[in-house]
Amino acid sequence: MKLIQADRDTLLKPLQTVTGIVERRHTLPILSNVFIELKNEYLSFIATDLEIQITTSAKDGSALDVEYSVTVGAKKLQDILRALPEQAQVTLEASENRLQAKAGKSRFNLQTLPAEDFPRFPESKESQxxxxxxxxxxxxxxxxxxxxxxxxxxxxxxxxxxxxxxxxxxxxxxxxxxxxxxxxxxxxxxxxxxxxxxxxxxxxxxxxxxxxxxxxxxxxxxxxxxxxxxxxxxxxxxxxxxxxxxxxxVIPTGYQKQFDINRQLFLQTLQRASILSNEKFRGVRLILTTGNLRIVCNNSEQEEAEEELELQYDGEALDIGFNITYLLDVLNNLSSETVRCSFGDANSSSLIAIPGEENFKYVVMPMRI
Known part of the structure; x- marks a missing residue:
């Protein structure tokens, strides 16, 4: 039975939307499948891993006025559609326990499992x-x-x-x-x-x-x-x-030792220093003195990277260690031009924030180096 004839992307885009949660190998074989339902000219796609369920649909006028549902290997169907030319017209046809995808002179026969066996989510109706x-x-x-x-x-x-x-x-x-x-x-x-x-x-x-x-x-x-x-x-x-x-x-307040620094400059400096950080512990030392920040990384081969940055700071000197990955993560995921770093002592957590913005805070614990 012919189900639908559509452009490749009409089928591929909704399929890509739902297949991110599909596991290729699963104790329950049907969870590797995508549920496809044709109803009122709408083609719906559902995927689940029993913890998450994603549903999306596509309307296509060429769909036949029939109701039909089937489950088929999600990744296989996605890989087939991806491999077809962009402008390809794809026809899906269903027989007993097979789904055939046709495009030009290409034919793909996929095994299906009964739609009634697909574990649909029991959704709660009332929202809190x-x-x-x-x-x-x-x-x-x-x-x-x-x-x-x-x-x-x-x-x-x-x-x-x-x-x-x-x-x-x-x-x-x-x-x-x-x-x-x-x-x-x-x-x-x-x-x-x-x-x-x-x-x-x-x-x-x-x-x-x-x-x-x-x-x-x-x-x-x-x-x-x-x-x-x-x-x-x-x-x-x-x-x-x-x-x-x-x-x-967990979020500290009232720290006196603090400085503002260009985020991109700080990020690039740490990225360079991290090349020679210990691969297992990923330690970095920040040595803060008046008007100066030294960044030091070393590894088990006795190699060392040292960087110096000038900044506006006239508080107490501080020598503190961190996992450099934790610093790189926050700097990579912010878009502000400047970040503010605040410290207590070498054994206290540090705070990274954005000057003038209260809506973001990042706390990182120190490490002994």
């Missing part, structure tokens, strides 16, 4: 909180903190990001126990307090899918779920069950 903002705003907010998420920490709640709606603020916080990134933006309406921990995979998918535009994104906090709706995409995810650390206790 709902906000609308621009996609670009949310993308920018997440980019300021997501690099600080833990990756495979035994404290599973750190392998994600805290999303907090409070009063007329949307706050995001990420930490791996060694550094913490905090950012917020103002909302147009007052909201009841609601907070969820988003899984790491969801944050990375949002960073990939959100457009840097003024198009709206609706964020809804549901019972044990969170839903993002934007640009013909609906992403629903389970939330991480756990108690996120109290970030307010």
């Amino acid at each position: 909180a709902r906000i609308t903002l621009q996609q670009g705003q949310l993308k920018h907010l997440l980019s300021r903190v997501q690099y600080a998420m833990a990756q495979q920490d035994i404290r599973y709640y750190l392998n994600g990001l805290l999303l907090l709606i409070e009063d007329n603020c949307l706050k995001v916080v990420a930490t791996d126990g060694h550094r913490l990134a905090f950012a917020f933006m103002m909302l147009e309406t007052h909201q009841e307090k609601n907070e969820v921990i988003l899984p790491r995979k969801v944050v990375l998918e949002l960073a990939r899918l959100l457009a840097d535009s003024e198009e709206p994104v609706i964020v809804e906090i549901l019972q044990n779920q969170v839903r993002f709706s934007f640009s013909n995409v609906v992403l629903v995810s389970k939330v991480v069950d756990g108690k996120f650390p109290d970030y307010n206790r």
